[in-house]
Amino acid sequence: MHHPGRPAAATTVLLALSLAACGGSSSPAATTAAEPSAAAPSAAVSEAPAASAAPAGGVAEPTEKLTAEDGRVIVYPPGWWTKEDMGIVYVATNGKTADSLVLSGTVKPGESYVQFGQNSILSGGTTDPAVHLPDYMKMLIEGQAMKAGAPVAITVAGMPAAKMSASNDKLQLVAVTVKVQDDMFADVIAYGAPGEEAALEELVLRMVEGMTFPAS
Numbered sequence: 001m002h003h004p005g006r007p008a009a010a011t012t013v014l015l016a017l018s019l020a021a022c023g024g025s026s027s028p029a030a031t032t033a034a035e036p037s038a039a040a041p042s043a044a045v046s047e048a049p050a051a052s053a054a055p056a057g058g059v060a061e062p063t064e065k066l067t068a069e070d071g072r073v074i075v076y077p078p079g080w081w082t083k084e085d086m087g088i089v090y091v092a093t094n095g096k097t098a099d100s101l102v103l104s105g106t107v108k109p110g111e112s113y114v115q116f117g118q119n120s121i122l123s124g125g126t127t128d129p130a131v132h133l134p135d136y137m138k139m140l141i142e143g144q145a146m147k148a149g150a151p152v153a154i155t156v157a158g159m160p161a162a163k164m165s166a167s168n169d170k171l172q173l174v175a176v177t178v179k180v181q182d183d184m185f186a187d188v189i190a191y192g193a194p195g196e197e198a199a200l201e202e203l204v205l206r207m208v209e210g211m212t213f214p215a216s
Helices: 095-104 129-143 197-210
Strands: 064-067 073-076 081-085 088-092 113-120 152-156 159-167 172-181 184-192
Touching: 073 088, 073 197, 081 095, 088 095, 095 113, 113 197, 129 152, 129 159, 129 172, 129 184, 152 172, 152 197, 159 197, 172 197, 184 197
Parallel strands: none
Antiparallel strands: 064 073, 081 088, 088 113, 113 184, 152 159, 159 172, 172 184
16 A cells, blocks of 8 residues: 555545445446435446456455545456445445445345545544544444444554454444554445455455555
8 A cells, every 4th residue: 555645535434334326337437426325326326247256265356446536546356336426435346236235234245345435533533543443433333233343453554554343144344444644544344245254354455455545
């Protein structure tokens, strides 16, 4: 991960289960940003052709690149559905994966949905990723009645980071936050099927390692 040279606008925690999934694209180009909505998603969803499925015992390699409007570069597996909405980047195995998450709170085995956000560190706020992450995830975990594990401090590309997981009977979640500069966290949340925590964690860590940020 390339160290960023400028902060981006702060974002609040998003409940991805209530986001509209329409407007996705299978190309690396970011879509036009629009206000996130809790309304029911449109039935018209563009589905990525020939999406890469996770191989047995592993994960699809994130080799494609999406350049967001703020210059961040997100990596993801070939053929995946993509969307950018108000500074948040979303990628999924296909459009139906996104629809399933929004409409029923589920993801099929072998499929994934990942969102990439950023949060400014406000004056007096914590700079510890292991403290920030559970606070960032609290609303989502409580809203979906998930059982969460404790955050674990890690290092990503030489930068302080943390990871944690949560699950219920419908969904597995893995989240990673990285302190990408003195006043900014990059927050990544991945959703998958129950029982797929190991593969989901491997995928999200590869994606996080591949992120780059624009120089000032």
